[in-house]
Amino acid sequence: MSTVSAVAEASHHLKPLISDLGLILMTAGIAVLIFKKLKQPLVLGYLIAGFLAGNHFDFFPSIKDIKSVEIWAEIGIIFLLFSLGLEFSFKKLMKVGGTSSITALTQIIAMVCIGFLVGQWMGWSTMNSIFLGATLSISSTTIILKTFDELGVKSQKFAGNVFGALIVEDIVAIVMLVLLSTVAVSDQISGTSLLQSIFKLVFFLIIWFLGGIFIIPTILKKAKHLLTDEMLLIISLALCLMMVGLAANVGFSPALGAFIMGSIIAETTQAEHIEHLVKPVKDLFGAVFFVSVGMLIDPDTLITYAVPVSIITLVTIFGKALSSTFGALLSGQPLRQSVQTGMSLAQIGEFSFIIASLGISLKVTSDFLYPIVVAVSAVTTFTTPFLVKMADPFAGYLEKKLPRKWIRRIDRYSANAQAIRSVSTWQVVIRAHLLQIVLHTIIITSVILLSSKYVLPLVENSKFGNAIAALITIVIISPFLWALSLRRVAVKEVDQLFEERKYRGPILMLFFIRMGLAVFYIGFLLNIFFSPLIAIFALVMAIVIYLLFPKQLHEQYHKIENHFLTNLNDREQKKIDRRYANLNPWDGHMTTFEISKESNLAGKTLREIKMRELVGVNIAYIKRGEIIIQIPNKNERLFPGDEICVIGTDAQTKEFSKFLTQHEVEVANTITDEIILRQIELTNEEFIGLSVGQSKLRERTHGLLVGVERKGQRMLNPESNIVLEKNDLLWLVGDKKLMAEIFKE
Template sequence: MNEVKQTAAEASHHLYPLISDLGLILMTAAVAILLFKKIKQPLVLGYLIAGFLAGPYFTLFPSVQDKHNVEVWAEIGVIILLFTLGLEFSFKKLMKVGGTASVTASVQIVSMVFLGYWAGQFMGWSSMDSIFLGAILSMSSTTIILRAFDELGVKGQKFAGIVFGALIVEDIVAILMMVLLSTIAVSQQFSGMELVESVLKLVFFLILWFVGGIFFIPTLLKKAKNLLSDETLLIVSLALCLMMVILATMAGFSPALGAFIMGSIIAETTKAERIEHLVKPVKDLFGAVFFVSVGMLINPDTLVEYAWPVIIITLLTIFGKTISSTIGALISGQPLKQSVQTGMSLAQIGEFSFIIATLGMTLGVTSNFLYPIIVAVSAISTFTTPFMIKLSIPAYNKLVKILPDKFIKGIESYSSSSQTIKATSNWVLFVRASIIQIIIHSVLIIALILLSSRVLLPMVNGSQWANVAIATATLLCIAPFLYALALRQVATKALSDLKAENKFRAPIRIVNLIRILFGVFFIGFLLNSFFSSLIAFGAVVVFVFVYMAFPKRLQLFYERIESRFIQNFNDRENQEATNSKHELSPWDAHMTTFEIDADLNIVGKPLHELKLREKIGVNIAAIKRGSFTINVPSRNEQLFPNDILYIIGTDRQIDKFKVYVNQSKVTVPENDAETVLKNFELKNENFIGKTIRESQLREKTNGLVVGIERDGQRMMNPESHVILEKNDIIWIVGDKKRMNLITLNTN
């Protein structure tokens, strides 16, 4: 009995510091964030200051007793934070980011990694500290930027779309950096082969997890939809998150990577928004603990000692990221105004920077002074972000006055020419599709073979018949993917066009032969794992003949698998069916949405009576009404409550429209496959010399001509009597299918 009481007393003794420390953290955080909410500052800064007050370097308040417990809570916080970032990420968004955001982010990341490393070396830091500093400075803060955009009301402006796209690219690059930095830290050397192996390993598992996750997880959620209350859905989603954390750790990656991957998989399901809503309180709790734990590491003595490095790195962050992001946007073909706005919006560091700094500390490869320096730089750049965004327009106006006219015209000309649509050749489409086919199915086949040979085979203790049974079962499992890898046609339209044009016949045969050889190699690789080389070779020959004789069943089975994957992948998009944001460079015009409230004075009026184009200069590209969309509405179309208008205009025109309809909320649309905004370079003789009315472009595209560029001059909303000339760049909003049928840029 006494032993039981003693055990209970020990348990309560161990429990007490955990509860008291968590209570101290949350109480301090609550006071800090209430204060920061009152003064309208980012809550992240409140958490950092709360951590400093609860930490060991501030003695006026009670301090945390057991730092190890806080570290465990903080690790959970990182996992939940990365999971929710994954929910907002979505691989489909990455594919839709486009060249502008990709180039902008890439130039900024490469520049800041180099500048950060150079700055570290200049200050006499070690190579590892310098490498981590470069990686830390290359990441911007999604949380801080979103908050600043909301407060300043610029979320619907054109440059905001570029910024959001760049942040998506930065998220995936940050994950890659974490893997590479872990490899460098463990090996303590910069071996090119080790880095290549790490990248290949990451790509292998990313493809495997993503394809497998999209195939199974949406299906699981749909099958169990009647059982998924808020409580069960929260438990299931967190269970899936932690399952992927375990798999990532077993594969040699960080737990944060697994959480991010699972979040990005769930982001493709129809339950994503509901899960994101349910997980938010959990994220807020553990995220607060994480940022408070970061603040606990702030040592005032260290900051005083390293005051100059803090100043240098802060200036490098603000000006380096501004200049590099601006240059990246210019290279991608954006006008000077949007480029400057983009650059000055990305001039800070945030969440991923803390996570990368935490990785360095966890691995024990970075110096103790690096973390508090990064926290100080983040705090300063967080304060400056709203002011940088506000000053972007004055900075642009100043640049226009300072820079030579020749330079400004050169930027405009480059921006204009870079937006001209360039067709991708059929050969490139065929090769690209073949490479994707080979990579994805090779990953799936290798994963199944390794599962059989390294997990199932050791269980049978060398039994020959068991080997035959496992090898046969594995062959049956990989057979559909072998068919897709070796025999299934890809890019069928491009391939038929190439055959009709009698082009690239020999290269096409070579590509198809390579695919077949890959299939034969994987069969041999599997059989060699179970049998001797001679038996494996004979079995390969027999299997190939059998395989070629029964392609129909394999084809049908594979198509069922592919159909399930595609359906799961597009479920969320099909359910939402919202329009995408399209850019109209080199003008400021872009597409955004407005929802019509019942009490607005424009309700019930036809479009021709409102005269929005004449009064404000905006065009209505589409009206979404309930479950259907009216593309390019006629002038007699009336507006009804809860209609969603898809508006094309410049930032200033959209602001005027917002005032006109008394609409306070501007949102950026997500995606739509019907109404699109495209530009064409006019070379077709059938249209040259005709007016816009005579060309019947409206009737042929079910759309509107919203802009023409001619010899560097731009005409927004041209009248119907304007005559079309050769080499005009014509911008049309209209039906996607119809616009794909017209040929303005060919004779």
């Protein structure tokens, strides 16, 4: 009886969950179809679908179990951030460069401040104002990518700066999630708490990244031949959820863990395949998340706060456009590209929803903030394509109307900023030593903390347990201690500076600092496992042994380093990504195009195509499957599916894109409804006595005469000179309607 009641209880709870999920997916599916037809962003369709399925709209079936939907939505955020991490990769961040970083950071700082001040001006609480500033500072990667695809501007030079800025914004948004959580928990803005959160975030980011790159690509490579698509999907999602749990255990948001694991997997050779496998899962839960966002749209709230929505929308469009333009100018971009960059980034999207939902989940923001952010996002989604289209003519208008003195100063500043690329020798030395100290300090500290937390409790009461545990820990960290203290970095630059007397003291100071840190960590470790007196004695012994075996430690460290670097660079060895490389200070840049299957350029040599003569572009390389042909000669042929990287200006690449489109084979105007194989007895006097060629059956039926049967003899694929006779059986492959009209029975 108890089993029956348990089943009934489970069924009672399961029924609303299934019906709610079905309603969500049905409304989302209808919205996708409608918005796809209208050529509008699908995110907007999901929001409207959520509004219709929510409790604020009475003329449509409503969700019954909101709590379950919230759980689905949280899972949706996890998979959205995991997918974003797969597209992100930390190496992309390192390649972004100063231009995009300055643009993004200028815009973020400006919008956080403007959003906060606008919130305060409207009489909102401090926490509402802080979250408003944070939501307005992050642009939408999804909307920008879709807009650029539709308008065909991805090949233009300013697009590279926009994509770089989006990468920086994504990582800043992750940092914001951590900092906002800290502020919300403490309910006040404390400099000490924020610094602790930042140091904690940096510590875990570096250790997770280093450990993940060292381990995960190795596992995937070793098991590559055993992994089916199903297993690879399961392992990827398992790694994602494990990192989510790890992040939650150390006090970070689950979204951060998902993003980190995605960015680690993004460095593996199977990243694209995993991204393809995860996409349906991401799309499913992402749809649930955006629909759940739409459920929070309350028409009464929007009517009540219509004025704040209007004000914040205008602040978002004009504030982000101006601050991004100023940031691009500050980074040394020309006026036209700066304006194009600024007007492209003037919207908010998915990360704004996540930040706003964080405020609700922590119960520190008012209920009206979320629907306001959604409304602003919806409006700016519509305005983005128009702003991108208007950017170029508006930049031209500014160039005409602004004083010539200003234009000359901007051009001079841009040329000077792009020419400044040299870094002093002393800066190179300082950076190399700081990187060495920070990375190895974090690795050593993490190993010691793990040892003290998990190993020490196991050996505390045993006779030689402490000594064995301490010895194992020292052996593990010894290669990193050697690298921290004795490994030479920036060798050429250090030797060059050491010849100058004024730099000898600082260089020796850097060496002693590194040695001192190594000794400190050995002492710190031994002090955890032993009493102070024994620790001092063991420290002396450890230092002596440590100095006696530098060669072995050197070899061991380089094995670890080479393994890490191999994993880190393995993907790049298989795929060159130079899509947004620039040729500064000129306007030239590198862009990739694909030769379509319908192109009549396929099979021709570069000499025959004359790209350089007709359009003005040069080809840097041709990627054909896994083969890369660098600097191809004029006798090289193009094939369908080839990916070609061309060098040219915005105008030249735009012209080349048109050139490729013009050389695609056009589809015939007559569309065949149905092609069939039909046997026809020849009784029509029109064809009797004519040869196959004279009958023009091919042209009239849009098909082929594949066989003739005459007096028991069969002719397969008859020649064009075969004369047709009465009562011949013709085997024709062609248009069903045309054959029926010609051979009326």
